[in-house]
Amino acid sequence: MTEGSTTPAADRDRSVDPLPVAEARALVERVTGNVGTVVVGKTDVVEDALVALLARGHLLLEDVPGVGKTMLARALAGSIDGTFSRVQFTPDLLPSDVTGASVFDEADGEFDFQPGPVFGNVVLGDEINRAPPKTQSALLEAMEEGQVTVDGEAHALPDPIFVVATQNAVERDRVYDLPVAEVDRFTKKCTLGYPDVEEEIEVLGRVVGHHPVEDVEPVADVAALRQARETTARVDTAEPVRRYVARLVAETRERAALGASPRGGVALLRCAQARAVLDGRDYVVPDDVKREAPSVLTHRVRADAGAELGGPDAGRVVSRALDVVDPEAP
Template identity: 50%
Template sequence: MPFDEPLLQLERIISNIEKVMVGKRRPVELVLTSLLCGGHVLLEDVPGVGKTMLVKALAKTVDAGFKRIQFTPDLLPSDVTGVSVYNRGLNEFQFRPGPLFTNLVLADELNRTSPKTQAALLEAMEERHVTVDGETYPLPQPFLILATQNPLEHAGTYQLPEAQLDRFFMRIRLGYPDRDHEVEMLGRMQEQSPLEQLKPVLFREELIRLQRQVRHVHVDESLREYMVELAVGTRKHKDVLLGASPRAVLALMLAGQAQAYRKGRSYVVPDDLKEVLEPVLAHRLLLTPEARMAGRSAEQVLASVAQAVPVPGLRYAPGS
């Protein structure tokens, strides 16, 4: 598999986004991994750390359709999916697509809208189509939702249901920048936002081609067994009420393939999986009330499970 050209493309994407996101290499790489897998992203952090800016930078970097939905308490499901409107001239109902009908969707402050409107995304996220008034309409390809949300302790937020959290490929936290990067950010933003100067470096057709190539990255049978053992470990853990689902295991495998692809390899190694274990699985675990009251976290559970499950040696790697 020739990797030189894709590697240059991927590095151009990261470099382009880093013109705006200073000192956020790790979150940018994770968003790119999700993009290569066609997986939806949940950006969760306190206000003002650059969640929306990251999505806008990605949208300007990839030459594809982009729409923003600002989620508010009064937003209706039809405001998101679309609505059928009666046309008197044709004497029939016609469907007017909502903002979901594009390639990249910024679902800004998703947890500020009602559970009913949140649920309107479930079908689109999993099946890539929308049903309105009994008619099903396919969404364009590629289709990716990048949602932002504030932590639940902030006023005016609703908790996302487990079924929706499980449909997010990754949950990524940006965190505050360190001192030097924050000073550098002020310098870049002094006259105008670098976002205004960003140009596309990847076309929609190229993105689809990269996504197809990621699926061809080899995953050894021993690693497939390893991933299942990790998931079983979360399901049996004493602090976990709801463990990793089969969908979560599939997401972990795809993320591992994308990590290997980004590094120029045609096969996955255990380190590829370890690097994405937390962002892929942590948000899918539901802890017991006792564990939450004791202050334990899903990240701590994953760390203990990963330590308990033996890491396999590869029995086969292409080209070996």
Template identity: 55%
Template sequence: MTDASEAADGTALGGAIDAERAGEIARAVVENVRGVIVGNDEAIELLVAGFLGGGHVLVEDVPGVGKTMLARALAASVECSFERVQFTPDLLPADITGTNVYNRKSESFEFRPGPIFANVVLADEINRAPPKTQAAMLEAMAETQVTVDGRTHPMSDPFAVVATQNSIERERTYELPAAELDRFMLRLRLGYPDADEEATVIDRAIGGHAIEAVTPVASTDELRAVRAAADNVEVREPLRAYVARIARYTREHAALGASPRGSIALVRAAQGRAIIGSRPYAVPDDVQAMAPHVLPHRLRTDRGDTDAEGIVSDALESVPVEV
């Protein structure tokens, strides 16, 4: 981790850093997470790319495959504030956003911020909270602000939500509304490890977990600088047109296709991936790698997720690149 005010090459982090330096920092974060999460290299890179692209990430899978640990490893790899919220049926909106408390000494109300004001917020089992509580997350995720009793409070910078949800247990859970799903840049699945990977997981768990030894490899200022570099990744007009054609294909083949917000999310995710590769420009491979994780959860079809994933796959095969 470099000094908070100066990068290793002497570039002031208060300003811009180039794609090469940004890529070095991004890959250091990826490698740090890999020290905790065995296998799932693709998921780790996708998570970091979404994080750098300024997006929120939903990790959905069966219990026990490392969803929560993945989020914790990412947060531990960056020197910034982290809060975990365990979503339960009795969780109230104020438990997330905070509340106004009367101060007798000053005879006034003071705002006590909730855990949503951290840089990285782990929303664990987000689908266990009722819709009213989930709605409290929506303003923060969409507008990077929270309104409590008529007053607006800005979120931390940077701010990202990494949410997990159990994909098989449906009792006492609530389906995430389309508006909230649309705010997640990426949806990831981890899957089971193979035999060798699982043996490594077991070995690492003996005598303590690797997450306890994780130290940050990037400061908050470095993260802001890398995100700024991702924002500046060039996306030329032919590539933007390619993304628009993919989105149009989903609208023609699904009951509800990807919105313009989905197209923007795909571009930003591609920019994040480009930075991991130290490239100041995005290429079709970036779009094609990110689309299966950015678009399907935004679609609505008669046959559910499998059909949505198939539509995106067909789009990538059928829509000409022309870049």
């Protein structure tokens, strides 16, 4: 893959040999355990991040400050020996500060492209909702197509690219809402939450002196991760499972002002494939879909015209869909 290619990121793994399911599962377990040396007691969220990564997607983390969102992204990048880059979103940030820009080189009299921080394997968009929508939208092409276009020229991003964006969940009067089109490009939305007392005692013990994220050693590499993603892409999704996903998505549209998009249905099926790999299977079962649906669909739903996108009422819409849609129905 070279600069100027327009091949979507989702199609890049086709020439990669997949790992056996057992090896892909073992890779995930190693990375989960390694990240757990930094992020204490949040195994479910670490797994959610890895599911999104295997599903060729991206992760949105919304939470209060200081619970470990940045550490999760850094530890994940270190665990797969990938490049890590960070974009600190602020109100004065420009799109070119994210994607990069063409800079005139006086020596050769030509414009040279200078890559921005989006050129990484794990890209942290920190407090993404502090930047205006125009700057937030600089990530749209990167997330969907694995490239950025600057001055009419497409530049391929690293493979894989995994965007982990964080949202400030406290200062609602000092932030911008993410455009619906951007929210829809995040495969999953999760929260870390506060640690319990015992977990916090463990955190305090680990960070005395040097922070453990500084000592993270790789337990996998990017090449093996690409193979594991190809393993995930080849997990069998039988017609009844695909029908179940489609009916779940349709139910959210029937019960909400804005239901899950077709992209949401694709994301749900891909995450179900990844969940199957985590369970050591090469086929999807309805329980995989049920496990992934809340974190994949809720943030795409607006319960009614005046409701918050992905708010509590949206969660109830998704829960009801899981209750009323029978996975065995024809």
